[in-house]
Amino acid sequence: MKTVISSVRILFITMLLGLTSLNQAISQEFKTIFDSNKPIHVSGFGGPIVEFSGVDGKFATSVGGGGAMIVNNLFFGGYGMGLATIHYKDIISYDPITSKFENYSNTQINFGHGGFWIGGILKPTEAIHFAFSAKIGWGGISLMDQMNYQSYYQPTVI
8 A cells, every 4th residue: 555655656746847847848938030039928827707797687697717828918718608697588489380479488598608818918027917808709599498498599699
């Protein structure tokens, strides 16, 4: 049993040293052939995202995550979000094939989106600095019948 524990410790220390070496290799300054005076700084970030909005006039929360690679003061990455709060809606749907209106009560609204995340950081070496960003992506919405667990409406939103 002691050999297993010591082997795990050796593996852990080896992995830790390897990650430290990789971090130092990535954070080194690179120069390009176009501008030999300015080094390129490469880093990144990632983590959870919580957004607050409204769905059908009611408070809504979306959760997800995102991350990006920072090159000098600009970042490029991606994100993904999904509606975390539960919202119900009574809907009336028209079926053009049968020429009938159908009433669906207590239909749950589901929504998610994701895509690219781009932005920039102004004066990143200052203690307090500003950033700007834009999320460009796609998503989907669906209405789920809680009685039959069927999805009635699933358009693709761009």
